[in-house]
Amino acid sequence: MPDFSFKVTGYDPFSRARTGIISTPHGKIETPGFIPVGTQATVKSLTPKELKGLGIPMFFVNTYHIYLRPGTDVIARFGGLHKFMGWDAPVITDSGGFQVFSLNRKKYVNTAISEFAVLDREKFTRNGTLKGRSDGVFPDDYRPVGELVRIDRDGVSFTSHWDGTEHRFTPEISMSVQNILGSDIMIAFDECAPYPTTREYSAAAVGRTHSWLTRSIAAWEKNNVRRKNKPYQALYGVVQGSTFKDQRIESAKFVSAAHTDGIAIGGVSVGESKKEMENVLSWCMPNLPEDKPRHLLGVGEIDDIFTLVRHGIDTFDCVQPTRLARMGHLFVNNQIIKSNNQKQKWTIDINKTEYKYDTKPLDRRCSCYTCRNFSRSYLHHLFRVRELLAYRLATIHNLCFVTRLLAEIRKAISRGSLGQLERAWLKSQ
Amino acid sequence: MPDFSFKVTGYDPFSRARTGIISTPHGKIETPGFIPVGTQATVKSLTPKELKGLGIPMFFVNTYHIYLRPGTDVIARFGGLHKFMGWDAPVITDSGGFQVFSLNRKKYVNTAISEFAVLDREKFTRNGTLKGRSDGVFPDDYRPVGELVRIDRDGVSFTSHWDGTEHRFTPEISMSVQNILGSDIMIAFDECAPYPTTREYSAAAVGRTHSWLTRSIAAWEKNNVRRKNKPYQALYGVVQGSTFKDQRIESAKFVSAAHTDGIAIGGVSVGESKKEMENVLSWCMPNLPEDKPRHLLGVGEIDDIFTLVRHGIDTFDCVQPTRLARMGHLFVNNQIIKSNNQKQKWTIDINKTEYKYDTKPLDRRCSCYTCRNFSRSYLHHLFRVRELLAYRLATIHNLCFVTRLLAEIRKAISRGSLGQLERAWLKSQ
Numbered sequence: 001m002p003d004f005s006f007k008v009t010g011y012d013p014f015s016r017a018r019t020g021i022i023s024t025p026h027g028k029i030e031t032p033g034f035i036p037v038g039t040q041a042t043v044k045s046l047t048p049k050e051l052k053g054l055g056i057p058m059f060f061v062n063t064y065h066i067y068l069r070p071g072t073d074v075i076a077r078f079g080g081l082h083k084f085m086g087w088d089a090p091v092i093t094d095s096g097g098f099q100v101f102s103l104n105r106k107k108y109v110n111t112a113i114s115e116f117a118v119l120d121r122e123k124f125t126r127n128g129t130l131k132g133r134s135d136g137v138f139p140d141d142y143r144p145v146g147e148l149v150r151i152d153r154d155g156v157s158f159t160s161h162w163d164g165t166e167h168r169f170t171p172e173i174s175m176s177v178q179n180i181l182g183s184d185i186m187i188a189f190d191e192c193a194p195y196p197t198t199r200e201y202s203a204a205a206v207g208r209t210h211s212w213l214t215r216s217i218a219a220w221e222k223n224n225v226r227r228k229n230k231p232y233q234a235l236y237g238v239v240q241g242s243t244f245k246d247q248r249i250e251s252a253k254f255v256s257a258a259h260t261d262g263i264a265i266g267g268v269s270v271g272e273s274k275k276e277m278e279n280v281l282s283w284c285m286p287n288l289p290e291d292k293p294r295h296l297l298g299v300g301e302i303d304d305i306f307t308l309v310r311h312g313i314d315t316f317d318c319v320q321p322t323r324l325a326r327m328g329h330l331f332v333n334n335q336i337i338k339s340n341n342q343k344q345k346w347t348i349d350i351n352k353t354e355y356k357y358d359t360k361p362l363d364r365r366c367s368c369y370t371c372r373n374f375s376r377s378y379l380h381h382l383f384r385v386r387e388l389l390a391y392r393l394a395t396i397h398n399l400c401f402v403t404r405l406l407a408e409i410r411k412a413i414s415r416g417s418l419g420q421l422e423r424a425w426l427k428s429q
Numbered sequence: 430m431p432d433f434s435f436k437v438t439g440y441d442p443f444s445r446a447r448t449g450i451i452s453t454p455h456g457k458i459e460t461p462g463f464i465p466v467g468t469q470a471t472v473k474s475l476t477p478k479e480l481k482g483l484g485i486p487m488f489f490v491n492t493y494h495i496y497l498r499p500g501t502d503v504i505a506r507f508g509g510l511h512k513f514m515g516w517d518a519p520v521i522t523d524s525g526g527f528q529v530f531s532l533n534r535k536k537y538v539n540t541a542i543s544e545f546a547v548l549d550r551e552k553f554t555r556n557g558t559l560k561g562r563s564d565g566v567f568p569d570d571y572r573p574v575g576e577l578v579r580i581d582r583d584g585v586s587f588t589s590h591w592d593g594t595e596h597r598f599t600p601e602i603s604m605s606v607q608n609i610l611g612s613d614i615m616i617a618f619d620e621c622a623p624y625p626t627t628r629e630y631s632a633a634a635v636g637r638t639h640s641w642l643t644r645s646i647a648a649w650e651k652n653n654v655r656r657k658n659k660p661y662q663a664l665y666g667v668v669q670g671s672t673f674k675d676q677r678i679e680s681a682k683f684v685s686a687a688h689t690d691g692i693a694i695g696g697v698s699v700g701e702s703k704k705e706m707e708n709v710l711s712w713c714m715p716n717l718p719e720d721k722p723r724h725l726l727g728v729g730e731i732d733d734i735f736t737l738v739r740h741g742i743d744t745f746d747c748v749q750p751t752r753l754a755r756m757g758h759l760f761v762n763n764q765i766i767k768s769n770n771q772k773q774k775w776t777i778d779i780n781k782t783e784y785k786y787d788t789k790p791l792d793r794r795c796s797c798y799t800c801r802n803f804s805r806s807y808l809h810h811l812f813r814v815r816e817l818l819a820y821r822l823a824t825i826h827n828l829c830f831v832t833r834l835l836a837e838i839r840k841a842i843s844r845g846s847l848g849q850l851e852r853a854w855l856k857s858q
Contacts, residue, residue, distance in 0.1 A: 041810065045817035048802070070785065070810040077788050077806070084810075086802040356499065359506050373477070373515040377506070381470065381499040381513075388474035388820055 004184070004234035004261050006293040006314075012418045016285055016312030019413045022262075022293050024090045024184035025231035026082065029057040031293065031314035032409055034300060034402045035092060036322055040065050041085050044322055045392040046399075048087045054368075054396065055403045058090035058184070060317040063177055064099035067167075068160050072180045079230075080182020092317070093183035094297070095174045095216075095238075098266070100158045101192050103149050151191065153208065171215035179223050183233060187264055187297075188216035190238035195270040202242040209240045210254050217259055234261035236295055242267055243276050245283050252287035262293040265313075269298030277304065281311035288312075302331060302346040302402070306422045309409055321402045325394035328383040331401035332363050334427070350394070355380040368400035369393075433613070433663035433690050435722040435743075441847045445714055445741030448842045451691075451722050453519045453613035454660035455511065458486040460722065460743035461838055463729060463831045464521060465751055469494050470514050473751055474821045475828075477516045483797075483825065484832045487519035487613070489746040492606055493528035496596075497589050501609045508659075509611020521746070522612035524603045524645075524667075527695070527726070529587045530621050532578050580620065582637065600644035608652050612662060616693055616726075617645035619667035624699040631671040638669045639683050646688055663690035665724055671696055672705050674712050681716035691722040694742075698727030706733065710740035717741075731760060731775045731831070735851045738838055750831045754823035757812040760830035761792050763856070779823070784809040797829035798822075 003025070010019040022029040036043050036051075038059040043051055051059065061081055066072070078084040081091050148159035155170030174189040189212045193205040220235045227233075237255040241247030255263055265284055268277050277299065288294055293314045300308065300318030308316055321331070329347040336348065348355075350362075358376035370379070370393040382390035405425075412421040432454070439448040451458040465472050465480075467488045472480055480488065490510055495501070507513040510520050577588035584599030603618040618641045622634040649664045656662075666684040670676030684692055694713055697706050706728065717723055722743040729737065729747030737745055750760070758776040765777065777784075779791075787805035799808070799822040811819035834854075841850040 040814050040816055041807075042816050042818045045821070047798070047818065047821070049798070065814075069814050070806070074786060074806055074810070077786055078804070084804070084807055086807070357503060357506055369476070369478070375507070375513070377499070377503055378470075378513055378515070381503070385469050385494075385498050387469055387471050388817060389471045389476065391817055392474070392476070392821070 003232045006262065006291065008290065010414045012310070012413045013416055014419055015310040017309045017409075017413050017418055018312060018314070019410050020293065020314055022090075022314070024058075024234065026088060026090045026184050027057065029090060029315065030410060032309045032406055032413075033057055033315045034305075034321075034406050035060050035295075035315050035317040036399060037062070037317055037319045038085075039319075040069070041081060043395075043399075044326065045388075045395050048085065050396065051087075051399075052089065054399050055407070056089075056399065058092055058315075059087075060092050060094070061085075061181065061183065062099055063093045063096035063174065063181065066093075066181060067096060067177055068162055072177055075182075076180050080180070082182060090184040091181075092185040092295070092315075093178050093181050093187065095187045095189040096169050096177065097156070097174065097190050098192050098297070100149055100156055100169060101151075101194070103158055103161060151208075153211075155189075155212075156191075171212040172219045175216055175219035175223060179227060179233065182231065184231070185234045185236060185262065185295075186220070188213045188220075188235060188237045188260070190240055190266055192240065192267045192270060193242050195242065195267075197242055199244055199247075202240075202244055202247055205242075206240050206247050206251050209238060210251070213237045213255065213258055213260075236260055236262040236264040236293075238264045238266040238297070239284050239288075240267050241280075243280065245279070248280055248283040249287055252284040256287060256289050256292075260292070262295060263288055264295040264297050266297045268296060269318075274304065274307070278307055278311070281308065281313070285312045300402075302405075305402075305405060305409070306425065309413075310418070310422075321398040322395050325398040326391045328379075328390070328394060330362055330379075330394055331398050336363060350376060350379045351383050352380075362397060363401075366397065366400065366404075368397050370397040370400075432661045435691065435720065437719065439843045441739075441842045442845055443848055444739040446738045446838075446842050446847055447741060447743070448839050449722065449743055451519075451743070453487075453663065455517060455519045455613050456486065458519060458744065459839060461738045461835060461842075462486055462744045463734075463750075463835050464489050464724075464744050464746040465828060466491070466746050466748045467514075468748075469498070470510060472824075472828075473755065474817075474824050477514065479825065480516075480828075481518065483828050484836070485518075485828065487521055487744075488516075489521050489523070490514075490610065490612065491528055492522045492525035492603065492610065495522075495610060496525060496606055497591055501606055504611075505609050509609070511611060519613040520610075521614040521724070521744075522607050522610050522616065523726070524616045524618040525598050525606065526585070526603070526619050527621050529578055529585055529598060530580075530623070532587055532590060580637075582640075584618075584641075585620075600641040601648045604645055604648040604652060608656060608662065611660065613660070614663045614665060614691065614724075615649070617642045617649075617664060617666045617689070619669055619695055621669065621696045621699060622671050624671065624696075626671055628673055628676075631669075631673055631676055634671075635669050635676050635680050638667060638680070642666045642684065642687055642689075665689055665691040665693040665722075667693045667695040667726070668713050668717075669696050670709075672709065674708070677709055677712040678716055681713040685716060685718050685721075689721070691724060692717055693724040693726050695726045697725060698747075703733065703736070707736055707740075710737065710742070714741045731834075734831075734834065734838070735854065738842075739847070739851075750827040751824050754827040755820045757808075757819070757823060759791055759808075759823055760827050765792060779805060779808045780812050781809075791826060795826065795829065795833075797826050799826040799829075 005023045008018050008020045020031040036059050039062045041061055043059055075084055150157045157168045171189040178186040190209040191205040193202050237258050237260040239251045239255050241251040268280055296308055296313045296316040300316040301320045328350040330350055331346050332348055355376040361371040362376055363371050412418045434452045437447050437449045449460040465488050468491045470490055472488055504513055511517055579586045586597045600618040607615040619638040620634040622631050666687050666689040668680045668684050670680045697709055725737055725742045725745040729745040730749045757779045759779050760775050761777055784805040789805055790800040791805055792800050841847045
């Protein structure tokens with residue numbers, strides 16, 4: 001079985017952008033590459049077959065969610081996520097830490113919100129808190145989960161958002177769980193500090209992250225020996241440090257020096273502005289080795305993509321394309337937006353009445369199944385009457401849009417025309 | 430463009446069962462054939478491509494729902510439902526009457542229930558009323574619609590279950606609406622009496638149904654002249670008469686004598702027992718002409734299928750296979766049910782904990798996409814965490830199961846072995 005490797009195949013002469021190929025036991029990923037999120041072992045509404053048809057090379061599964069449901073004992077029966085999900089291409093899992101620390105930021109979580117955010121959107125803010133319910137009265141299916149995360153030097157204890165049971169993650173546990181999941185790329189256990197945070201708290205979290213990285217590597221190496229007849233699992237260390245330049249640089253250097261297959265940048269998705277994201281990347285990236293792939297965790301809104309690529313990010317995962325799709329916010333180029341008098345960038349809201357009679361495809365130049373077969377009017381109808389097909393057709397389109405953009409970016413880098421593509425892309429903003 | 434025709438291709442020597450081919454401008458339907466329901470211009474969760482892959486020859490769209498949302502003015506822009514839905518095979522529409530009369534039976538309707546019944550199943554009874562809310566307190570999104578239907582000799586006035594607006598259907602309006610929808614098979618406007626009902630009320634409803642049939646035919650013939658360059662739309666008259674033998678026979682004779690392309694049996698789905706259904710069929714079927722196709726409206730639960738086929742039904746529509754799928758009730762043969770110690774007939778409930786670790790496919794002899802690629806454990810997981818993919822994979826399987834059964838039935842009829850197939854099928858009950 002092939003091990004993990006990364007080969008840089010080209011550089012943009014005017015930025016840190018580069019093309020490359022990540023090889024894993026389950027297949028290759030061309031970089032820069034967008035990695036959709038399949039939180040609960042499914043990219044919401046789509047089959048593996050459709051994902052392959054869209055050119056999705058790998059997807060991201062959240063260890064925390066799988067650990068709780070269906071549980072690692074279920075995944076163990078299948079020998080890993082690939083067989084469980086019916087997906088034979090690469091899979092990346094996180095350490096579980098990010099979701100655990102996120103619990104601290106959500107006062108109330110609906111057990112169904114992650115699946116049906118679109119249904120509940122009038123009741124919820126985008127990060128899962130209930131709107132306008134300061135009276136303290138919550139329906140039965142919302143349970144308090146805030147402040148139920150206890151961090152110590154060794155790891156973190158937390159309460160399940162499903163059933164209130166108590167659990168604990170440490171670097172060793174996270175590695176064992178990811179070993180059972182059998183992902184091609186694992187992420188070391190780290191602490192993602194909340195945003196905003198103090199310099200002091202962030203420094204302490206960076207300290208824990210580095211000590212946990214050392215322990216993650218030790219556990220991973222030990223497990224690799226035991227797993228020797230199973231497919232190799234790569235490990236990425238995580239750079240933290242919030243928005244503090246010195247901490248980010250220190251963390252980038254520490255993680256670069258560690259013995260891992262790749263490097264992830266964490267803590268950029270938790271609330272910083274676009275400007276702060278660019279700052280963080282400009283501090284971290286020059287301090288990372290050229291020969292390891294770099295993954296940006298949880299970032300990749302449509303208007304971030306050129307920025308992160310220019311800074312030398314190779315892969316990034318983001319829920320935005322699929323989540324916006326389920327809300328009816330569909331990616332189109334700016335000419336289409338202008339002709340429809342909409343003000344958003346990159347997306348039109350298909351729920352709007354102006355699409356009721358619109359017999360045109362969403363984007364006549366798009367070759368996705370949705371655009372080849374259906375009109376804006378039909379999509380508008382499906383969203384207005386909340387038909388299940390709506391979420392599918394929208395997800396197919398948004399994923400097609402992003403993967404096509406990344407393919408164009410790879411081609412432009414190899415031709416030295418990335419700047420040109422970006423200007424053309426942003427022109428009509 | 431070819432017109433409508435029906436050809437009987439074979440008879441079962443021991444019953445009224447027969448095989449045949451219905452030809453429409455958009456394609457052929459082999460009979461006996463199961464017709465899934467796509468109430469709101471979509472068979473919930475599936476694409477037209479998937480439906481074709483499953484061998485679905487035609488689907489049923491509810492005129493009432495389309496008339497209200499998106500509205501006939503939208504469908505008119507597309508020249509009919511086929512283009513709107515991206516479906517180039519045959520479509521059958523009802524008259525709109527059944528849904529209108531059904532409003533009288535539902536005190537409260539959630540605007541989302543038809544799409545997400547599965548989500549709300551703890552709150553709702555199966556016919557859409559709220560459970561255990563006798564206090565008269567209803568959430569905002571449930572609106573009273575009961576007793577808002579007013580029937581007169583000329584037609585029926587009703588209140589939209591979406592927005593409370595007032596509407597009216599008459600035979601002429603129903604025909605015009607179905608002309609706009611452009612379905613291959615239209616249903617004449619009829620009154621479906623509630624169940625149970627009195628002999629007197631049923632007789633009055635049959636009287637209206639017959640007078641409305643005459644008017645439906647007149648409107649249809651007039652419209653056909655106007656529509657002469659468009660694809661031909663066939664018309665089926667409807668036999669009513671509740672559970673009263675004399676009324677059913679009278680109605681069967683009246684409708685048989687009328688100038689229509691086919692005959693539908695109505696009022697069988699509204700609450701009669703299986704025994705009463707068989708009675709109704711035994712009264713009606715001998716009084717119908719052999720050369721017209723017969724459609725049974727809204728009936729076709731898995732254990733009805735052999736009965737209705739034996740009585741000579743050619744096509745039937747039923748929401749059961751798709752609705753049960755979205756609840757996680759999946760069709761399997763009785764051997765599988767027995768080996769899993771379940772008591773239901775034909776279905777297993779994949780939500781049950783016993784499937785949590787079950788790495789086997791749902792039915793190893795089934796060739797559907799779901800059974801070829803996924804385990805019971807994965808389906809159980811998707812249902813338990815309410816992932817959108819659950820409803821799709823389940824719908825694919827249940828439709829595959831029913832269409833395969835119908836294909837076996839057609840083969841058995843042509844070989845004279847229908848009785849044998851039925852006995853084998855029912856053996857382990």
